[in-house]
Amino acid sequence: MPKSIYETIYRDLKQKIENDVFAYQELLPSENTLIQTYHCSRNTLRRAVSRLVTDGYVQTMQGKGVRNIYQPIAQTAFTIGEIETFRESAARNGHHAVTKVLLFTEFSINERQALYTGFPAGSDIYYIQRLHYLDAMPLILNHNYFLKEAVPGLTKEIAENSIYEYLEQTLHMTIVNSKRVMTVEKMTQIDEKYLMKDVHDYNCMAVISSQTYNSDGICFEYTQSRHRPDYFRFYDNAVRKSV
Amino acid sequence: MPKSIYETIYRDLKQKIENDVFAYQELLPSENTLIQTYHCSRNTLRRAVSRLVTDGYVQTMQGKGVRNIYQPIAQTAFTIGEIETFRESAARNGHHAVTKVLLFTEFSINERQALYTGFPAGSDIYYIQRLHYLDAMPLILNHNYFLKEAVPGLTKEIAENSIYEYLEQTLHMTIVNSKRVMTVEKMTQIDEKYLMKDVHDYNCMAVISSQTYNSDGICFEYTQSRHRPDYFRFYDNAVRKSV
DNA sequence: ATGTTTTACTTGTTTAAACATGTTTCTGTA
DNA sequence: TACAGAAACATGTTTAAACAAGTAAAACAT
Numbered sequence: 001m002p003k004s005i006y007e008t009i010y011r012d013l014k015q016k017i018e019n020d021v022f023a024y025q026e027l028l029p030s031e032n033t034l035i036q037t038y039h040c041s042r043n044t045l046r047r048a049v050s051r052l053v054t055d056g057y058v059q060t061m062q063g064k065g066v067r068n069i070y071q072p073i074a075q076t077a078f079t080i081g082e083i084e085t086f087r088e089s090a091a092r093n094g095h096h097a098v099t100k101v102l103l104f105t106e107f108s109i110n111e112r113q114a115l116y117t118g119f120p121a122g123s124d125i126y127y128i129q130r131l132h133y134l135d136a137m138p139l140i141l142n143h144n145y146f147l148k149e150a151v152p153g154l155t156k157e158i159a160e161n162s163i164y165e166y167l168e169q170t171l172h173m174t175i176v177n178s179k180r181v182m183t184v185e186k187m188t189q190i191d192e193k194y195l196m197k198d199v200h201d202y203n204c205m206a207v208i209s210s211q212t213y214n215s216d217g218i219c220f221e222y223t224q225s226r227h228r229p230d231y232f233r234f235y236d237n238a239v240r241k242s243v
Numbered sequence: 244m245p246k247s248i249y250e251t252i253y254r255d256l257k258q259k260i261e262n263d264v265f266a267y268q269e270l271l272p273s274e275n276t277l278i279q280t281y282h283c284s285r286n287t288l289r290r291a292v293s294r295l296v297t298d299g300y301v302q303t304m305q306g307k308g309v310r311n312i313y314q315p316i317a318q319t320a321f322t323i324g325e326i327e328t329f330r331e332s333a334a335r336n337g338h339h340a341v342t343k344v345l346l347f348t349e350f351s352i353n354e355r356q357a358l359y360t361g362f363p364a365g366s367d368i369y370y371i372q373r374l375h376y377l378d379a380m381p382l383i384l385n386h387n388y389f390l391k392e393a394v395p396g397l398t399k400e401i402a403e404n405s406i407y408e409y410l411e412q413t414l415h416m417t418i419v420n421s422k423r424v425m426t427v428e429k430m431t432q433i434d435e436k437y438l439m440k441d442v443h444d445y446n447c448m449a450v451i452s453s454q455t456y457n458s459d460g461i462c463f464e465y466t467q468s469r470h471r472p473d474y475f476r477f478y479d480n481a482v483r484k485s486v
Numbered sequence: 487a488t489g490t491t492t493t494a495c496t497t498g499t500t501t502a503a504a505c506a507t508g509t510t511t512c513t514g515t516a
Numbered sequence: 517t518a519c520a521g522a523a524a525c526a527t528g529t530t531t532a533a534a535c536a537a538g539t540a541a542a543a544c545a546t
Contacts, residue, residue, distance in 0.1 A: 004529065025460065030496065041531045046497085054297075056422050059460045062497045063538030067460035069420065071361070118314070177312065179299050180479045184427055184449045184472035204447035204472060206427045217268065217302045217310035229427035229447060236423045236479065247499060273526065284501045289527085305527045306508035 009038050009048035017057050017070045027065040028058060056237030095134050102194070103129035104156040106148065117145050117222040118211050124148040128159050131194050138195050139231050143224040150220035174215040181209045182234060185226075195228050206232035252281050252291035260300050260313045270308040271301060299480030338377050345384075345437070346372035347399040349391065360388050360465040361454050367391040371402050374437050381438050382474050386467040393463035417458040424452045425477060428469075438471050449475035 013028075022028055029037070034045050049066060052058045057070045106126050114121040125145045132140040144163070146154060151167065158166045167173040185207045187196065196202065206227040211219050256271075265271055272280070277288050292309060295301045300313045349369050357364040368388045375383040387406070389397060394410065401409045410416040428450045430439065439445065449470040454462050 006529080032495085043532085044530060047529090056420060059420050059456060060497065061458060061460060061538090063495085063540080065496060065539095069456055069460055069462075175483050177299060177302050177483070178481045180481065182425060182449075182475075182477040182479065184445075184447060184475055186444065201429065202427075202447055204427060204445055206425075213302060213312060215304060217304060217312055219312075232425075232427055234425040236425065238421045238423065240418050240420070249499080275525085286502085287500060290499090303527065304509090306510080306525085308509095308526060 005038075005040055006044045006047040006051075009034075009040065009045060010051045012038075013048060013052060014055070014057060017052070017068055018072070022068045024068055024071060026068050028068060030065060054237070054239060056239075096136075098133040098136070099160055099162075100131045100133065101128065101156050101159045102131055103127070104159055109145075113145075116209075118219055119145065119147065119222065126151065126154050128163075129190075130159060134231075137231075139228050141191060141195055141226040143226075145222040147218070147220040150214065150218060173220075175212060176215050177213040179211045183207045183209070184229075188226075191226055195226070199228070199230070202229050204229055206234075208234075248281075248283055249287045249290040249294075252277075252283065252288060253294045255281075256291060256295060257298070257300060260295070260311055261315070265311045267311055267314060269311050271311060273308060297480070297482060299482075339379075341376040341379070342403055342405075343374045343376065344371065344399050344402045345374055346370070347402060352388075356388075359452075361462055362388065362390065362465065369394065369397050371406075372433075373402060377474075380474075382471050384434060384437055384469045386469070388465040390461070390463040393457065393461060416463075418455060419458050420456040422454045426450045426452070427472075431469075434469055438469070442471070442473070445472050447472055449477075451477075 016022060028034070028049075031042060031045055031049075035042055038045060049058065049060065053060060057068070059067050059069050061067060104126070105128075106124065109117060109119045109121050109123045109125060111121050113119070114123075117125075119125065125148055128142075128144040128146070130142045130144065131138050132142065144159075146163075148154075150173075151163075151171070153171075154163070154166070164175065167175065184204050187203050187205050191205050195205075206229050208223075208225040208227070210221075210223050210225070212221040212223070213219050259265060271277070271292075274285060274288055274292075278285055281288060292301065292303065296303060300311070302310045302312050304310060347369070348371075349367065352360060352362045352364050352366045352368060354364050356362070357366075360368075362368065368391055371385075371387040371389070373385045373387065374381050375385065387402075389406075393416075394406075394414070397406070397409070407418065410418065427447050430446050430448050434448050438448075449472050451466075451468040451470070453464075453466050453468070455464040455466070456462050
């Protein structure tokens with residue numbers, strides 16, 4: 001549910017762009033026109049448009065107008081972009097998702113793990129290995145580290161469904177921020193065993209390591225997502241600020 | 244040169260965060276305090292702070308304050324993030340950059356190339372292959388496609404230095420937007436020849452394909468950057484909007 | 487017809503004010 | 517002391533207005 005005016009406008013414009021109400025390279029109606037359309041103030045409208053800019057949907061040109069530069073992407077496979085769960089992504093791309101828990105355990109972070117997870121040494125965490133299937137094909141192997149005190153009551157059953165659904169709906173935790181690093185790493189024995197049984201062409205994995213913060217500003221999760229390289233696509237839009 | 248107030252404030256706060264004036268996990272001064280510090284309006288200050296949020300430097304918490312969640316990244320190698328040139332990136336990371344032009348030619352886009360470049364078939368383009376060295380080590384192989392009519396007068400000499408410097412300073416073109424897709428692809432013979440001569444462990448490359456738009460909203464560049472996997476790192480910060 | 491100037495229209499920046507909502511702290515009461 | 521409520525303070529949303537700066541078209545003079 002959109003809870004604010006600017007978000008309602010943002011969604012409406014976004015949907016109109018996706019549905020070709022405005023053609024590619026066409027100018028959107030001017031601010032003044034849109035203000036009358038949505039019966040809102042200029043600031044509110046501009047806030048909605050600026051989100052479209054960061055999404056890479058439109059480009060503003062001072063003195064000229066706002067140009068639609070949205071092009072639908074060929075959704076050959078699973079695509080990543082924002083913070084969303086595997087289920088959400090799958091549904092958005094029209095696929096069927098299944099998650100299998102390979103390992104569910106808990107331990108304390110040692111010095112070495114503290115370096116790459118970002119958790120202080122000695123922190124009690126849940127460590128979970130999960131395999132994500134898309135249309136019965138294993139695509140992603142996840143190594144999840146959850147700060148135990150921030151995510152109490154986590155079970156294997158929850159991990160088999162959606163952990164984030166549990167966090168948001170049961171624990172009422174809001175996920176706000178996620179720092180991610182993408183790298184390419186050599187395939188491990190575990191990768192090969194679960195993901196690449198019949199794919200022998202590649203010896204690398206696409207790896208996304210992420211630290212996620214909740215609304216209290218606490219880093220409660222470190223996750224390493226190891227993706228089958230031939231099905232990995234990461235979309236990004238960069239806007240050059242301050243020329 | 245910062246041309247606006249909010250950008251000046253943004254840079255000042257960013258620099259203060261990077262230099263540990265505010266400790267990690269510490270709250271920044273409140274909006275009212277910062278308004279008095281910078282003698283600006285609330286909107287202007289909030290605009291500066293919101294940029295820090297998208298940068299992943301701080302996190303705002305309604306009713307509580309703004310928390311510093313900046314952690315300096317271990318700069319093991321070359322890191323990517325925003326739209327910036329290879330030289331800029333290298334300088335920022337304290338390295339010496341050299342570019343070698345392998346191929347400089349021009350031709351017209353055919354049907355097949357139109358699909359992945361996004362240029363209409365028949366467009367006249369410059370096609371350039373460039374090898375980027377960092378501290379004498381070849382790291383990136385770039386395949387550049389520049390729309391000829393948008394980038395007139397491009398020469399091999401310019402390509403050996405910085406094409407973007409030419410675009411911005413000579414042609415006064417402003418680069419605004421860049422859509423990027425990251426993938427992992429099998430190594431080609433060209434990759435192996437130039438990048439991986441003495442590295443035989445990997446058979447993949449980290450590939451960034453990008454379409455770049457100028458301030459007229461015209462896509463004038465398609466580039467495929469093929470990175471040596473063991474030196475590839477892509478940083479990203481995702482903010483969950485509208486929970 | 488051509489070139490210049492004016493005018494209208496576009497987005498960009500900044501301020502001020504009001505109200506909403508969430509968090510913490512203080513305060514008075516039981 | 518313990519608890520409820522009020523107050524103070526934090527960020528979030530929205531409106532209105534003014535001015536700046538870039539662009540394009542109309543109006544004008546030559």
